[in-house]
Amino acid sequence: MIVHRPFPAHRPRRMRHDAFSRRLMQEHTLSVNDLILPVFVLEGQGQKEAVASLPGVYRQSIDHLLETADRARSLGIPALALFPVTPAEAKSPAAEAAYDPDGLVQRTVRELKHTFPDLGIMTDVALDPYTSHGQDGLTDSNGYVLNDETVEVLVKQALSHAEAGADIVAPSDMMDGRIGAIRAALESKRHIHTRIMAYSAKYASSFYGPFRDAVGSAGNLGKADKTTYQMDPANSDEALHEVAMDLQEGADMVMVKPGMPYLDIIHRVKTELKVPTFAYHVSGEYAMLRAAADNGWLDWRKCLLETMMGFRRAGADGVLTYAAMDIAEYLAVGDIG
Numbered sequence: 001m002i003v004h005r006p007f008p009a010h011r012p013r014r015m016r017h018d019a020f021s022r023r024l025m026q027e028h029t030l031s032v033n034d035l036i037l038p039v040f041v042l043e044g045q046g047q048k049e050a051v052a053s054l055p056g057v058y059r060q061s062i063d064h065l066l067e068t069a070d071r072a073r074s075l076g077i078p079a080l081a082l083f084p085v086t087p088a089e090a091k092s093p094a095a096e097a098a099y100d101p102d103g104l105v106q107r108t109v110r111e112l113k114h115t116f117p118d119l120g121i122m123t124d125v126a127l128d129p130y131t132s133h134g135q136d137g138l139t140d141s142n143g144y145v146l147n148d149e150t151v152e153v154l155v156k157q158a159l160s161h162a163e164a165g166a167d168i169v170a171p172s173d174m175m176d177g178r179i180g181a182i183r184a185a186l187e188s189k190r191h192i193h194t195r196i197m198a199y200s201a202k203y204a205s206s207f208y209g210p211f212r213d214a215v216g217s218a219g220n221l222g223k224a225d226k227t228t229y230q231m232d233p234a235n236s237d238e239a240l241h242e243v244a245m246d247l248q249e250g251a252d253m254v255m256v257k258p259g260m261p262y263l264d265i266i267h268r269v270k271t272e273l274k275v276p277t278f279a280y281h282v283s284g285e286y287a288m289l290r291a292a293a294d295n296g297w298l299d300w301r302k303c304l305l306e307t308m309m310g311f312r313r314a315g316a317d318g319v320l321t322y323a324a325m326d327i328a329e330y331l332a333v334g335d336i337g
């Protein structure tokens with residue numbers, strides 16, 4: 001007997017025929033709740049400088065930053081991540097400026113929390129904006145970044161941020177044991193609500209170039225690299241190990257960085273550890289897309305939204321992106337098709 005098989009056996013395109021059924025079967029969503037906006041702060045008043053390698057991103061003094069924070073807050077962005085531009089004369093081999101209670105970051109946090117108490121403020125815990133050699137920690141006479149000595153300074157830095165009112169401290173330095181040390185110090189000073197977002201799987205990436213231009217650490221670092229503490233892009237199991245250790249030491253959230261070339265890592269972390277997982281769409285990723293869009297080669301809005309959906313699909317709960325404000329605007333007017 002001849003069995004009649006219709007051709008084709010399945011028509012997945014049926015569900016794609018109309019917008020209503022495409023919407024109904026959508027598996028992942030993107031919301032303003034998923035965004036963190038990184039910002040750069042400068043000393044002074046009335047200062048606003050464009051970053052050449054990050055079109056649309058500025059280094060701003062606190063007064064201008066407050067305007068940006070106001071816009072971000074009214075768009076519904078939950079949190080800002082703060083990065084300081086340290087004047088050359090404030091940098092030193094031992095990065096003392098990092099834990100100055102009246103330092104630029106500490107003053108900025110106080111101003112932001114005073115003006116917008118509901119806006120989450122996250123600070124970066126690492127020494128590279130403050131070291132004259134541009135490394136994330138203290139170095140020995142060979143330029144090797146010392147672990148335990150650096151952790152002692154990171155603890156002071158994190159405490160000074162918490163004391164200024166930071167809601168989240170985010171160690172981005174990749175020293176061993178720093179999450180445990182920071183958590184213990186926060187507890188001992190009764191900063192029991194200070195969240196820790198650990199840059200757990202942070203790779204020794206070349207996509208951080210524009211960020212180093214923005215904070216002015218590129219010149220200090222010169223030809224040196226960060227391969228003795230940041231991870232090798234060849235590794236994946238190691239990322240899970242780093243994440244597991246940071247969680248055990250007291251991290252509330254973990255991060256994978258960079259973002260797009262590491263979607264597999266985000267996916268593994270989220271599926272295996274099931275904890276709040278964040279992606280950093282880093283400066284180089286933003287710069288690539290902006291450059292192509294500014295040349296008319298790619299559609300900025302569409303490629304940006306597709307990128308963000310990629311992070312969500314991979315398992316990211318949220319994304320740090322310099323484009324957060326644009327995305328929030330597209331979401332606000334429903335311009336997400």
Ligand code: PBG
Pocket residue numbers: 124126127128136172173207208209210211212281282283284
């Ligand atoms: C500093 C830090 C870096 C970034 C965030 N925190 C640079 C680095 O590790 O060299 C990169 C962010 C970006 O490229 O957008 N520890």
